Amino acid sequence: MGTIFEDxxxxxxxxxxxxxxxxxxxxxxxxxxxxxxxxVAAAVAKALYLPLGTVLVRKLGIPGHxxxxxxxxxxxxxxxxxxxxxPLLDRVLEHGVHQEWLDAVEQRERAELLRRxxxxxxxxxxxxxxxxxxVDDGLATGATMRAAVEAVRExxxxxxxxxxxxxxxxxxxxxxxxCDAVLCLHLPGKFxxxxxxxxxxxxxxxxxxxxxxxx
Numbered sequence: 145m146g147t148i149f150e151d152x153x154x155x156x157x158x159x160x161x162x163x164x165x166x167x168x169x170x171x172x173x174x175x176x177x178x179x180x181x182x183x184v185a186a187a188v189a190k191a192l193y194l195p196l197g198t199v200l201v202r203k204l205g206i207p208g209h210x211x212x213x214x215x216x217x218x219x220x221x222x223x224x225x226x227x228x229x230x231p232l233l234d235r236v237l238e239h240g241v242h243q244e245w246l247d248a249v250e251q252r253e254r255a256e257l258l259r260r261x262x263x264x265x266x267x268x269x270x271x272x273x274x275x276x277x278x279v280d281d282g283l284a285t286g287a288t289m290r291a292a293v294e295a296v297r298e299x300x301x302x303x304x305x306x307x308x309x310x311x312x313x314x315x316x317x318x319x320x321x322x323c324d325a326v327l328c329l330h331l332p333g334k335f336x337x338x339x340x341x342x343x344x345x346x347x348x349x350x351x352x353x354x355x356x357x358x359x
Contacts, residue, residue, distance in 0.1 A: 151344040152180065152281050155309035156187025158329060163277065163307065167192045171302075172275040175199045177292055178264060179348040180338075181280035184309065186356045188279055197269030198357060199278065199295055200260050201288040202253040204228075206236055207245045211337065213287035214246070219257050220295035221268060227291040263350065266357045272300030281345075282338030283311030283328065286318040293323045310341045 149155040166172050173195045176185025182198055189196035204215040214236055215228035237243065261267060276296045283289055289306050296304055304323040311319075311328040312335035320326045330341065339345035 149309055149342045151342060152183040153187045155281065155329075155342070156184040156279070157191060159184065159279065159307055159309055159327070160188045160191035162327065162329070163188065163192060163305075166194065166275070166277060166305075169194070169275065171273070172277065173197060173269060173271060174277045174279060175266075175269065175271075175292070175296065177201050177278065177280040177288055178260060178267075179350070179353040180282075181278075181308075182348070182353045182356050184281050185277075185279035186359075188277065188307070194277070195269070196357065197266035198264055198353075199292040200257055200264060200267050201292050201295075202257045203288050204246075204249055204253055207241060207249060211284065213285045216287040216291035217250075217253055217257050218288070218291035218295035219261055219267065220299050223298075224254065224257060225291055225295045225298060227287065227294060229285075229287060260350070264354060264357065270299075271296050273302050275303040275305065276301040278304060278306045278323075280306075280308045282341065283308045283315035283319060284335070284338055286311070286315030289315070289319050290322055293319070310338060311335075 174185050174189040175197045176182035178198045178200050200219040202217045203213040214233045218225045305325045306319050307327040310330040
C-alpha cells in the first residue's frame, strides 16, 4: 500500500506544507489542472495565501486504454497548445490503432476544451513574469502536466513549478525536463492509477470545479 490521502483537499494541504517558501509571495500564483487538480490547488492556495486559477487541459487517451495518454491539449490565452508523445504514438500505430481513431479522440477533446473555456473562471489569469505553481491530483504519464507547463510558458511565466501529491517515476522524470522544479510527495515504485492513492476520489463535475474557483 502506498501513501493514502483522505481526499484531494487533504492532499493539497500536505502539498502546501512542503511549499512554504512560496507563502504570500506577491509574484506567485497557483493554477490547478482542470478538473481534478482544482481542489488540490485550492487547498494549496488557501494555505499559502496565494491567488488561485486554473489551466484547462485534456488528455489524449489511446482508444481502448483511455487512461494512457499519447498526448494532451492545454488552453492558454486564446489558443490551444498540443503536446504529443511521439515514441508512444508510433508504438500505438504499429499495434493496429488507426490514425482516424486518434483524430476522432483529438477532435472530441478539443471540443470539450473549448466548451470549458466558456464556463470556467480563472482560466485567463495573467502569468507573465510570475512564478506559477501548477498543481494536479497526480501524475500518471505526465502528459497533461507537460502541456500545462508549455501553456504557461507561452503565457510568459518566469518560473514554473509542477506539484502533485503522487506520481509515477517516469512521469516525474518527464515533467522535470520541462519545468524549473517538480515536487511529488509520493513516488511509489509500483504505480497504479492515481485514484488508488486516495480514500475518496470521486469524479469532479464542472459545477463543483467552478464553485471552488469562484470562491
